[in-house]
Amino acid sequence: MSQRPLDRAAAICHTLDVAYARPDLGNHADPVDELVYILLSTMTTEANYQRSYAALRAAMPRWEDVTAAPVADVAAAITIGGLAPTKARLIQALLQRLRRDWDGCDLGFMRAWSATELRRYLTTLPGIGFKAATCVVAYSFGRDVCPVDTHTYRVAVRLGLVPPATPELGRPAHLAVELALPLGERLGFHINAVAHGRGRCHLERPDCDGCPVLAYCVAPEAGRYSRRTGSA
Ligand code: SF4
Known part of the structure; x- marks a missing residue:
């Protein structure tokens, strides 16, 4: 039986947490x-x-x-x-x-x-x-929201959390990604996705060997947000 989408998303969030542990990205409390x-x-x-x-x-x-x-x-x-x-x-x-x-x-x-x-x-x-x-x-303000920057969006698409046709910018992008994530995991997903996107899941030629979330990756072998070419 296939996993329910929010259970699958929770498993992805947990795996990213284990791999990246929400590093400090230098943001400010004030x-x-x-x-x-x-x-x-x-x-x-x-x-x-x-x-x-x-x-x-x-x-x-x-x-x-x-x-x-x-x-x-x-x-x-x-x-x-x-x-x-x-x-x-x-x-x-x-x-x-x-x-x-x-x-x-x-x-x-x-x-x-x-x-x-x-x-x-x-x-x-x-x-x-x-x-x-x-x-x-x-x-x-410490709220459970998910800023959708270029890394967060790319990782969310490659992991099948949102479909590739999801808008990339603005309120529609944020609503789509946030609704795909369990409550309490939205900011954590963003922080870990930024770390994952910067460190391994690059737009061009992502480093897929040994990727901690490879089992969840739905990125195709070619095309936009692919594993191999990343070409638009
Ligand atoms: S397998 Fe590759 S494309 Fe997929 S999430 Fe991991 S690094 Fe990104």
Whole structure:
């Protein structure tokens, strides 16, 4: 008898947990720290956005300092991550919006909000889309949601958790992946899928020999999200 989809998903989550143990991906517990960290992560490598975040905090330790600084100074502090002028403008716009809405950068009161309310508000902030909002809801507010980035989506498709026709972006992608996962396992799956995607389950030429979830892999031998070519 075939396994029920949620039982199968639970077995996948458990296997990934054993293999990867939810490593620290460098995300932040404070929601404003995480919002800025995510803005800095656009179109650059993990090493570069971690460096640009550290450089910004060293140059301007308080978010009030970032809001008050000339935009060129903010851009200079984060130049290592690329797109510095655009990111600097977005960061200042986001912080100004928080000051306008809440008179500051302490969003601790939002812990009383539901995940839906959090996502709804956070997606109205400059530069923050559904995935970024979901990261903040997960990492800073500790909710059982699954940010669907490129790794999470690819691993979810290859493991047959969602069909290949599932939208890759935005709310539809998140709803599909979250509904395919057992309650309590959504953030854990995301963290382990990122580790799996970065370390082994690459888009091109994934390293399938010895893969801990090989038994669950439904990736074809050729085509989009295949095991062999990964070609689009
Ligand atoms: S077997 Fe290969 S394609 Fe399938 S999940 Fe593992 S690494 Fe990814």
